[in-house]
Amino acid sequence: ATEQILTTLKEVNLKLREIFPLIFTKGQAELYLTEEDPLTSGLDLRIELPQREIKHLNMLSGGEKALCVIALLISFYLTKPGPFCILDEVDAPLDDKNSLKFIRLLHKIKEHSQIILVTHNHNVIKEVDNLIGVTMEERGVSKVVRLKLESIYNDIK
Amino acid sequence: ATEQILTTLKEVNLKLREIFPLIFTKGQAELYLTEEDPLTSGLDLRIELPQREIKHLNMLSGGEKALCVIALLISFYLTKPGPFCILDEVDAPLDDKNSLKFIRLLHKIKEHSQIILVTHNHNVIKEVDNLIGVTMEERGVSKVVRLKLESIYNDIK
Amino acid sequence: MHIKKLEIYGFKSFPYKITLPFSKGVTAIVGPNGSGKSNILDAIKWVLGEQSPKRLRVKEISDLIYSGNNDKKIDFAEVKIVFTHDPPLIEKYKDYEEITVIRRFYRDGEGEFFINNKPCRLKDIHFLFLGLGVNPQSYGVIDQGEVNKFLEVTSKERKRFLEDLA
Amino acid sequence: MHIKKLEIYGFKSFPYKITLPFSKGVTAIVGPNGSGKSNILDAIKWVLGEQSPKRLRVKEISDLIYSGNNDKKIDFAEVKIVFTHDPPLIEKYKDYEEITVIRRFYRDGEGEFFINNKPCRLKDIHFLFLGLGVNPQSYGVIDQGEVNKFLEVTSKERKRFLEDLA
Numbered sequence: 001a002t003e004q005i006l007t008t009l010k011e012v013n014l015k016l017r018e019i020f021p022l023i024f025t026k027g028q029a030e031l032y033l034t035e036e037d038p039l040t041s042g043l044d045l046r047i048e049l050p051q052r053e054i055k056h057l058n059m060l061s062g063g064e065k066a067l068c069v070i071a072l073l074i075s076f077y078l079t080k081p082g083p084f085c086i087l088d089e090v091d092a093p094l095d096d097k098n099s100l101k102f103i104r105l106l107h108k109i110k111e112h113s114q115i116i117l118v119t120h121n122h123n124v125i126k127e128v129d130n131l132i133g134v135t136m137e138e139r140g141v142s143k144v145v146r147l148k149l150e151s152i153y154n155d156i157k
Numbered sequence: 158a159t160e161q162i163l164t165t166l167k168e169v170n171l172k173l174r175e176i177f178p179l180i181f182t183k184g185q186a187e188l189y190l191t192e193e194d195p196l197t198s199g200l201d202l203r204i205e206l207p208q209r210e211i212k213h214l215n216m217l218s219g220g221e222k223a224l225c226v227i228a229l230l231i232s233f234y235l236t237k238p239g240p241f242c243i244l245d246e247v248d249a250p251l252d253d254k255n256s257l258k259f260i261r262l263l264h265k266i267k268e269h270s271q272i273i274l275v276t277h278n279h280n281v282i283k284e285v286d287n288l289i290g291v292t293m294e295e296r297g298v299s300k301v302v303r304l305k306l307e308s309i310y311n312d313i314k
Numbered sequence: 315m316h317i318k319k320l321e322i323y324g325f326k327s328f329p330y331k332i333t334l335p336f337s338k339g340v341t342a343i344v345g346p347n348g349s350g351k352s353n354i355l356d357a358i359k360w361v362l363g364e365q366s367p368k369r370l371r372v373k374e375i376s377d378l379i380y381s382g383n384n385d386k387k388i389d390f391a392e393v394k395i396v397f398t399h400d401p402p403l404i405e406k407y408k409d410y411e412e413i414t415v416i417r418r419f420y421r422d423g424e425g426e427f428f429i430n431n432k433p434c435r436l437k438d439i440h441f442l443f444l445g446l447g448v449n450p451q452s453y454g455v456i457d458q459g460e461v462n463k464f465l466e467v468t469s470k471e472r473k474r475f476l477e478d479l480a
Numbered sequence: 481m482h483i484k485k486l487e488i489y490g491f492k493s494f495p496y497k498i499t500l501p502f503s504k505g506v507t508a509i510v511g512p513n514g515s516g517k518s519n520i521l522d523a524i525k526w527v528l529g530e531q532s533p534k535r536l537r538v539k540e541i542s543d544l545i546y547s548g549n550n551d552k553k554i555d556f557a558e559v560k561i562v563f564t565h566d567p568p569l570i571e572k573y574k575d576y577e578e579i580t581v582i583r584r585f586y587r588d589g590e591g592e593f594f595i596n597n598k599p600c601r602l603k604d605i606h607f608l609f610l611g612l613g614v615n616p617q618s619y620g621v622i623d624q625g626e627v628n629k630f631l632e633v634t635s636k637e638r639k640r641f642l643e644d645l646a
């Protein structure tokens with residue numbers, strides 16, 4: 001089991017080295033074990049951003065924290081693709097530019113994993129493969145509508 | 158002190174009776190003391206939505222919870238206007254329709270209270286009185302730009 | 315393997331049976347605040363074996379059953395999920411191109427589980443999903459408002475995600 | 481009474497002095513993720529007397545001082561806030577149309593406070609803001625990601641907000 005944890009950690013960090021700079025230009029991140037023994041150890045994240053000193057993760061902004069989590073998620077899925085991934089409004093803290101980065105990164109893992117997400121963000125809605133609409137016409141009763149990408153888009157404008 | 162708490166509670170509930178249905182059509186909400194003695198008691202919120210049974214607040218969705226908090230905030234400020242109100246992305250969970258309701262409600266209290274908010278939401282940005290832009294051109298160094306409403310709007314489109 | 319279809323009846327805000335077709339790729343569920351989007355994700359978590367009321371956003375498990383002014387008396391909540399199983403991953407179900415799992419919960423507290431329409435226990439469902447690499451508490455399921463959780467938990471809790479992966 | 485101007489120097493991501501004019505009504509602070517918007521709100525809370533590192537999103541108070549690769553050596557953090565005071569609310573300052581508060585913090589741990597350019601103690605600042613009905617921990621200051629906090633705290637904690645109001 002020890003062996004497995006160490007190899008997996010190495011693989012995730014390899015992917016993280018590739019993914020993190022796509023989100024934080026010239027940034028670097030690495031997961032590391034806090035103690036010698038992998039079985040009892042904790043896991044922490046070290047981040048380097050150019051010309052900034054990130055002493056601890058709490059200095060990051062709300063959006064930057066969400067972007068770190070997304071980079072880790074993608075690196076995990078590139079290391080071991082799970083059958084699916086379910087995300088409920090994880091893009092809520094993101095600005096326009098980063099919400100586009102988010103959805104484009106998801107496309108990198110959709111080959112092996114099905115992605116189901118809830119969002120209010122129009123930048124994201126524009127770039128998904130399928131849309132499911134939910135409404136509550138009759139009070140308290142949810143109904144589902146199959147949406148065409150162009151029809152939802154007309155509503156928004 | 159007891160007297161004061163009871164009168165204030167009555168006043169807030171009066172305002173809540175006016176504000177809450179503006180956010181939740183035909184809805185009603187009321188703050189109530191959990192025990193007899195106002196000095197030692199807790200404070201809870203009871204909500205009624207037409208044709209729905211809200212057994213406890215956790216049944217509400219993320220956006221509905223935020224709307225309840227906003228309704229309470231406005232009712233507090235209408236009862237006793239504080240000099241200012243500072244809100245950091247409280248509109249993040251809201252959909253298009255509700256983010257418009259949010260900013261229009263804020264205008265109800267701006268007469269006596271100065272409102273400073275952070276947002277990424279274009280529906281909200283369109284309806285504020287003043288805009289302050291913040292950027293980080295040089296890595297790690299924040300700069301402030303005075304924005305004209307139309308100029309930010311061109312960027313977004 | 316991916317989710318092909320989801321059917322929900324009597325669960326949370328769904329008193330009438332609804333059918334949701336899913337396909338591969340990226341699917342977005344959109345709609346106004348309070349319309350039932352997170353409830354759909356709760357339905358998926360529940361049929362995958364989630365037992366914790368807190369993670370299903372209820373006080374008691376019986377709150378999962380629809381309750382409202384609707385004159386229709388709802389006695390039970392049921393969620394059915396259909397997975398594709400081509401190429402087959404589970405030896406026991408190698409002849410099945412699809413695997414169907416149904417979870418039901420009655421007001422009197424009884425629960426029923428079915429795999430490919432054969433009654434089974436919750437343990438069998440957990441076992442099945444373990445074999446498919448599916449876990450409602452894995453790092454790939456992020457609840458509303460919890461996106462930063464991975465960074466905010468203790469380092470020991472964070473390591474559990476790595477163990478999931480190993 | 482409202483905030484007329486804010487000046488920030490050496491605080492968090494602001495190594496150069498910046499001046500922010502404010503007016504009445506609703507003001508939105510906008511900009512990309514990580515650009516410094518919440519840092520501006522932290523500056524306001526700090527000059528109003530906030531003492532808790534957690535509410536200022538730092539581990540130690542010394543983390544409030546700018547640190548980065550900038551060759552400029554920053555020795556202290558300073559925030560200055562200017563309020564209008566017309567009609568006058570505080571007897572002591574009834575001849576002033578504006579009230580200026582400055583808070584400074586040096587790397588060696590020393591702190592300095594000024595009201596209308598006269599040195600004072602933190603206690604004086606707390607006292608001043610109490611008189612103006614201003615409190616960085618009031619129900620009117622909602623931090624990022626904490627919008628639902630009012631609903632999620634215990635009912636005893638929630639009552640404190642009502643007492644604030646009374």
Ligand SMILES: Nc1ncnc2c1ncn2[C@@H]1O[C@H](COP(=O)(O)OP(=O)(O)OP(=O)(O)O)[C@@H](O)[C@H]1O
Nearest residue numbers: 218219220326347348349350351352353379380381
């Ligand atoms: N057992 C139940 N019976 C009937 N209605 C229920 C039940 N449980 C939850 N609900 C209703 O479901 C609604 C919340 O749905 P949900 O959390 O899925 O919304 P959402 O679409 O995710 O909204 P948001 O965008 O605000 O997150 C609540 O209004 C609640 O009243």
Ligand SMILES: Nc1ncnc2c1ncn2[C@@H]1O[C@H](COP(=O)(O)OP(=O)(O)OP(=O)(O)O)[C@@H](O)[C@H]1O
Nearest residue numbers: 061062063492513514515516517518519545546547
């Ligand atoms: N003492 C400090 N010295 C230098 N930079 C700092 C300091 N403290 C915080 N920062 C930087 O400030 C940035 C965060 O700023 P802030 O939280 O204000 O962003 P924001 O504009 O609110 O973004 P978001 O929209 O994502 O919430 C971080 O990138 C952090 O590195």
Ligand SMILES: [Mg+2]
Nearest residue numbers: 218219352458
């Ligand atoms: Mg939701």
Ligand SMILES: [Mg+2]
Nearest residue numbers: 061062518624
């Ligand atoms: Mg912020």
